[in-house]
Amino acid sequence: MPRLVRVLAPAVLLAATLLALWLGLGIGGAAAERSIADPGAFVRFGLPVTRTIVNIAMAGLIGSVVMAVWVFANDRPETRLAMDFAAGSAAVLTVASAAATLFTYLDVSSQPFSGDASFGAGLAQFLTEIELGQFWLLELLLAAVTTVLAFAIRGRKLTLVVLVAALATALPLAQQGHAAGASGHGAAVNALLVHIVGAAVWLGGLLTLICIARTIDHQRLSAYTARYSSIALLAFIGVAASGVVSAWLRVGSWDALLGTGYGQLVLLKTGSLVVLGAFGAMQRVRLIPRIAESASGTRPFAWFVVTELAVMGVASGIAGALGRTATPVAVEPVRDQPGGIGPAEWLTGDPLPPELTPLRYLTEWKFDLLWALVCVFAIAMYLAAVVRLARRGDRWSAGRTTAWVLGILLLAYTTNGALNAYEQYLFSVHMLGHMMFAMLIPLCLVLGAPVTLALRATHKRGDGSWGGREWILWGVQTPFSKLVTHPAFAAVMFSGSLWVFYFTPIARWAAEEHLGHQWMIIHFLISGYLFNLSMIGVDPVPYRFPYPLRIVTLFATMASHAFFGVTIMTGDGLLLSDWYGAMGRTWGAPPLEDQSTGGGIAWGIGELPTLALALIVAIQWSRSDEKEQKRKDRADDRSGGAELEAYNEMLAQQARRDAQRSAPRR
Known part of the structure; x- marks a missing residue:
């Protein structure tokens, strides 16, 4: 790739971003002086500029680490350059986060900057007591830690630690994007998280390709670009879907889309995303094959990348302007809105849904984009692997495919349907969802044998990089994997989590905080999956109990579940009384009676998957x-x-x- 292009590409990105940001602030009205408590032009423009730099630096950080983990060969110079780029991006993110924190305080307090003690005390109070300040402080700390890790770590496996830390830096920004306690807070946070991470991988991966282009030949550039293109396609789907959801939550109507500055900026950003999607399709169809054919193909690719980065800069600048533009639909905590609200809305941020009837189990929905995309990708990738096996003449069990698809559909319903809509208000619905996450869904997923399918369908890489096959083979052999997949550990985690979760403050955290609720879903899915895997799975694990001991383990966990359910059923005290007992419902069973029903679900319905497990173990024993x-x-x-x-x-x-x-004897 020509040296001029490597210098010009970042400059074009920065120039396009700043120009689009300036124009966007004018279109949206954020550049105009406020009539009340105006912080001054320096803050009005400084805050969106530093926020935009935060976004670009985060893109460089996340995108470069993803490329180092998934795309590049570890023993090649490109991996070292990618991690150097990640470390530099993390350092810029740290400095930009500090500047954005200061500008944010100046904006919300309307105080001029000064070095006196009162200004420092106000800033300290903002960082420690105000939620927005706490998010920025957390962002600054995460960025600083990630900077140290990116500079210190260079090994292939330990790079996963840097990747986790880099992805964690997106969480505080996603939490800032929607007011806590506002209607649709959880859905908006998840949608924004998908948007931030998707855009970061997309933009940062392309910047990393430019950074390492001088160290590789055209054959390796073609292979790396093809792998990046696959990642970018997934990122584009996530960015487009989350953009639609986030925009609609804030626009609210077609009239506002066309008649407000915010809506006009949304349309401009949508147009830039459409252009970028067309660029991606052209890259996959025409440019990558040309690079592989000859070194001369790198020159048109290089100028194509410059143009693509210019459009990405426009999208980034508009995104920065959108963050400072007033939304047609007010995004503020319901507690701060005028007029009276009910107890349920005070606690959850969402209005109390209508009475739950048998029909509403099918008609009531509360969509969560993050989990919807997880389910779509899980089914699509599984079926793609099955098709790949079929094309080369291998067979894959239709029963396993059906089990996997059924499990993912159940996951989609539980995270987006009536169970998600009512679990905050009814303990019985919450417990039903818990049993789905911990027992029924993992049972179906384990029967699908996804690891075995992935190992059979993915190709071994020969250039020193690690793809899906290499990471899976390493993952199942690590000491950590040997620990968590051991039947004894899996059984204790599976049955013990119930008691720890519901009889400690963790349950309140999961009910009240969005992050806690997401942790609950992930934890119980994983614990249920590991237990089912240790009992009936065919995917490779280091050790499984003999069949007689499996039966004993199953009946022991069944007894623990039964005892837990009876404890909940017969308890005369209300769990989370200031939550489930304070919703102000005028329909449904009283809270204590509803809790008893939830205990019955844990005891009765929760035992059905365990009985199915025991039956499957017996059949496997007989067949063995x-x-x-x-x-x-x-x-x-x-x-x-x-x-x-x-x-x-x-x-x-x-x-x-x-x-x-x-x-x-004789």
Whole structure:
């Protein structure tokens, strides 16, 4: 790639971003002086500029680490350059976060900057007591920690630590994007998180390709670009879907889309995303094959990248302007809105839904974009792997495919349907969702054998980089994997989590905080999956109990679940009384009676998947004995009965020795 392009590309990105940001602030009205508590032009423009730099630096950080983990060969110079780029981006993110924190305080306090003690005390109070300040302080700390990790770590496996830290830096920004306690807070946070991470991987990956282009030949550039293109396609889907959801939550109507500055900026950003999608399609269809054919193909690709970065800069600048533009639909906590609200809306931020009826289990929905995309990608990738096997003549069980699809559909319903809509208000619905996450969904997913399918469908890489196959093979052999997949550990985690979760403050955290609720879903899915895997899975694990011990373990966990359910049913105290007991519902069972129903669900309905597990273990045990007998029969047939003859001869020799010992001595 020409040196001019490598210098020009970042400059074009920065120039396009700042120009689009300036124009966007004018269109949206954020550049105009406020009539009340105006912080001054320096803050009005400084805050969106520093926020935009935060976004670009985060993109460089996340995108470069993703490329180092998934795309580049570890023993090549490009991986070192990618991690150097990640470390530099993390450092810029740290400095930009500090500047954005200061500008944010100046904006919300309307105080001029000064070095006196009162200004410092106000800033300290903002960082420690105000939620927005706490988010910025957390962002600054995460960025600083990630900077140290990115500079210190260079090993392939430890780079995963940097990746986790880099992804964590997106969480505080997603939480800032929607007021806590506002209607639709959880859905908006998840949508914005998808948007931030998707855009970061997309933009940062392309910047990383430019950074390492001088160290590789055209063949490796073609291979790396093809891998990046696949990642970018997933990122584009996530960015487009989350952009639609986030925009609609804030626009609210078609009139506002066309008649407000915010809506006009949304349309401009949508147009830039459409153009970028067309660029991505052209890159996959035309440019990547040209790079592979000859080195001359890198020159048009290089100028194409410059143009693409210019459009990405426009999208980034408009995004920065959108963050400072007033939304047609007010995004503020319901507690701060004028007029009276009910207890349920005070606690959850959402209005109390209508009475739950059997029909509403099918008609009531509360969509969560993050989990919807997880489910779509999970089904699409599984079916793509099955199709790949079929094209090369291999077969994959239709039953396993059905089990996987059913499990993912159940996950989609539980995270987006009536269970998600009512679980905050009814303990019984919450418990039903819990049983789905911990028992039924993992049972279906384990029967789908996704790891075995992935190992059969993915190709081994020969250039020193690690793809899906290499990471899976390493993952199942790590000491951590050996620990968490051990049947004893999985059983204790599976049954013990119930007691720890519901009889500690963790339950309140999961009910009240969005992050806590997401942790609950992930934890119980993983604990249920590991337990089912240790009992009936066919995917590779280091160790499984013998079948008799599996049956014993299953009945022990069943007894623990039953005891837990009875404890909830017969308890005379209300769990989370200031939550489920304070919703102000005028329909449904009283809270204590509803809690008793939830205990019955944990005891009765929750035991059905365990019984199914026991039945499957018994069937596998029977088939294992049959296979062993067939193996012995085949071995006997091959040896012509030699094993049986040898056994009979051994018995005859033993009989002769016994006869000699018992014969009378002369």
